[in-house]
Amino acid sequence: MKSRRLVWLSAPYVLWMALFVVAPLIVVAAYAFTVELADGSWQVTLQNFAGMAGYAGVFARSFLLAAIATVICILIGYPAAYLLARTPPGFRRIANMLIMLPMWMNFLLRTYSWMFLLERNGFINNILGSLGFFNLVNALNGALNGAFSLALPTDVAYFEFLGSQGAVVLGMVYNFLPFMILPIFSVIEKIDPRVIEAAQDLGANSRQVFRKVIFPLSLPGVLSGVTMVFIPSVSTFVISRLLGGGTNILLGDLIEMQFLGNAYNPHLGSAISLVMMVIVLVCMGIMNRFGEGEGEAVLL
Amino acid sequence: MSKELIRLSDCFMKFDDDVILDHINLYINDKEFLTLLGPSGCGKTTTLRIIGGFQKPTSGDVFFDGVRINDVPPHKRKVNTVFQKYALFSHMNIFENVAFGLRINKVPVPDPSDPKRTRYVKVPEEEIKRRVDEALALVNLSGYGRRSVNSLSGGQQQRVAIARAIVNRPQVLLLDEPLGALDLKLRKDMQIELKRIQQQVGITFIYVTHDQEEALTMSDTVVVMNEGKIQQIGTPEDIYNEPKNAFVADFIGESNIIDGVMHEDRVVGMYGKKFPCLDGGFAPNEPVDVVIRPEDIDIVPEEQGQLTGTVTEVTFKGMHYDIIVDFRGFKWLIQTTDFSPVGARIGVKIDPDGFHIMKKSAYSGMFGDYSSYSSEYDELNEDRLEAEDGDEE
Incomplete structure (x- = not known):
């Protein structure tokens, strides 16, 4: 009786989900399986999916960069979370806040600030320059040229960080790292x-304790961290736009272009979105199956 | 006689400014079932953790088989622990839980190429399987190996924890309130089970509990602790029949503790009257605490009684009645199968062996009066709840 009455408490959430998640998904599916003919009428077709073959490279790049970013997040995030869980509670609160702090700032602003850091005349190049790093590189290149008759440049004055895939991965790691640390931390803390x-x-001994007990028990945290880093990384378009310099377009950019950009074609955009969602879901499903028995990992 | 295996020598332990252990001296014999008994915060768990290697005494020494082991980490000690809430590995099935210690520890074998040297090798898989099955059989869980930890009841998880500890053939098994989370019926069954296991594998058990009945049922030796000090060490019979002070008398079973005076050997005075007893060895007219167990008191007609009083409360307990009798303002608990109504004037008779005389101690006057009978029961219950929450130390 009681539980039946309490069910109504979830009504606002159910309504929200229906309006803003389920309904749009249906619309996306409807667009994906249709094309608009010249006379303005719609026709059911699989043509959009067939047309996606040309974007295989973008798919591959998106999943690869997201995977790299996720792995780096694990490599940085796991030790951080582990150490954090073992520090005294007072320091832990401060460290936790420091991890959360960047999240209080707007995502766009954070990514923009990396743009300024990585520019030709940006902070990092300036620092490297004033430390004499480029002189060193030029001297080294000159020496190598002399020794092996190479043609390495000897007039390096800056590094072109922006527009590289490395910068995109950096942006992903920077933005999504807290989503890796926090779930791992909270699982380890509860052991x-x-x-x-x-x-x-x-x-x-302490190594065996970690390998046989702490690590297996913390896997659910790692799995939900992976989910929370991988999915936004795969679908991001701001990071690749700002830091990737438009040359390394990702799925997010591709989809955005179909809706807001020059290549206006919402039907194709919907189809790409749908395929991306399916691939992500399959990845997550496989991963959760793999992690089964280690506790319930979070899928969504 | 069995030989001494573990010795705590002048162990003192301080946490911040709280004294947890106040210069404990204790030795434990091989193959003994020893119980550390006391209320929450008495230092019993700390004592156990010192033996297990999880805590170091602030000062004092711990010896195992004559060797000082203060600085030996837990994974190198020949003791295994059954933890309060089992602490099973939830990511492994029952078999792997029990096999954990066997898989971790390498065993020395003679090197075939050079017999003078020993090599350390993993326990072979067949032996692991045999020993795990053996351990599971010992705790009546044969065939449960493939089950997950979470599918077991509390009692079964407890058995897994015991099997997991015992499979390593430790010389000593430490048990930290292992039955605390089980219900009464299961607890009684497990008490008998534990005693059987201990006799079957023939190793030392050191058992921590706040439950005096558990301690009396299972132990060869009971160590009663309070406020970081050992109050008494003895067999269950000694502890019950010859408590050393009012704390022990009150903590172990029910006791009426009355101010008295020892007129001479075998004559004790209370309420201005003289009673024959069996104790002696006190100074003439030395003030003493007199312990009279509730079951050692006979109710007789008023005119035949050594003392007379008024019944103020009667509670039916199944096997007997708990009757509270007011003797000139001091209330006694009497356990009897004869019903007496509230308000009745009754007499009591106590045989000479019903008196137990104790020297006065710091605990004199703190226990043994049943004036606040019902509220005392509530306190006891609270104490038990606290201990079950496991918040001791």
């Missing part, structure tokens, strides 16, 4: 210290 003591008691 019962007695379980760790039990492992020590049974003869495990």
